[in-house]
Amino acid sequence: xxxxxxxxxxxxxxxxxxxxxxxxxxxxxxxxxxxxxxxxxxxxxxxxxxxxxxxxxxxxxxxxxxxxxxxxxxxxxxxxxxxxxxxxxxxxxxxxxxxxxxxxxx
Amino acid sequence: xxxxxxxxxxxxxxxxxxxxxxxxxxxxxxxxxxxxxxxxxxxxxxxxxxxxxxxxxxxxxxxxxxxxxxxxxxxxxxxxxxxxxxxxxxxxxxxxxxxxxxxxxxxxxxxxxxxxx
Numbered sequence: 172x173x174x175x176x177x178x179x180x181x182x183x184x185x186x187x188x189x190x191x192x193x194x195x196x197x198x199x200x201x202x203x204x205x206x207x208x209x210x211x212x213x214x215x216x217x218x219x220x221x222x223x224x225x226x227x228x229x230x231x232x233x234x235x236x237x238x239x240x241x242x243x244x245x246x247x248x249x250x251x252x253x254x255x256x257x258x259x260x261x262x263x264x265x266x267x268x269x270x271x272x273x274x275x276x277x
Numbered sequence: 278x279x280x281x282x283x284x285x286x287x288x289x290x291x292x293x294x295x296x297x298x299x300x301x302x303x304x305x306x307x308x309x310x311x312x313x314x315x316x317x318x319x320x321x322x323x324x325x326x327x328x329x330x331x332x333x334x335x336x337x338x339x340x341x342x343x344x345x346x347x348x349x350x351x352x353x354x355x356x357x358x359x360x361x362x363x364x365x366x367x368x369x370x371x372x373x374x375x376x377x378x379x380x381x382x383x384x385x386x387x388x389x390x391x392x393x394x
Contacts (some may be wrong), residue, residue, distance in 0.1 A: 172338075203378065205380045205381075207381075213386075214371050214373070214384035214385065214386060214387055215322060215381070215384065216384075217380055217381060217382050220377070220378075220380040220382075221377075221378065221380075226380075226382070258321060258322065260322075260381075262378055262379045262380070265335055265337075266324050266337040266338060266339070267324040267379065268324065269321040269322045269323070269324075270321060271320075271321050272321055
């Protein structure tokens with residue numbers, strides 16, 4: 172299985188800040204990576220697909236980049252509603268796997 | 278508006294078979310991979326497997342020996358059976374739609390399954 176490792180595990184920032192979360196794949200996955208946001212008691216919600224494509228309806232404050240084994244999710248102009256856990260997920264090969272998550276606090 | 282909704286028992290005894298159903302509305306069954314994902318509180322989501330509109334399946338090797346998925350296109354439902362459950366199968370189970378290459382773009386609200394005698 173492809174292992175996905177996120178850093179940092181948790182992150183505290185202030186309103187208006189820009190933050191970056193990284194995701195490292197255990198092997199080259201090209202751009203086969205998605206980012207999700209999960210709030211407590213809710214299912215994950217897709218933010219970015221194919222490493223850098225913004226999902227329809229998702230605000231432009233979220234930006235994904237990277238390819239191969241190293242990926243980043245950048246969140247601009249942090250707001251209280253961005254408090255959540257963020258997951259990366261690879262679909263290069265089965266079984267699809269998720270990172271362990273980054274908990275974002277404000 | 279695409280909606281998915283899981284249904285099934287919330288409690289299953291050890292060694293029994295878990296059966297869950299996902300009802301889909303607002304989307305055709307074709308062209309997507311209908312997926313089950315589970316998540317233990319505080320842990321990362323775990324992909325269980327998916328089924329296509331043609332009935333073709335792929336399962337996580339970790340669970341493959343115990344999993345069966347099926348699809349009833351006429352009723353817009355797909356199902357998960359997980360045999361010989363143990364406490365380690367206690368989790369929130371989500372059904373989701375897999376689109377494109379694959380991204381999970383619509384999810385059900387999730388159903389908490391507890392395995393306990």
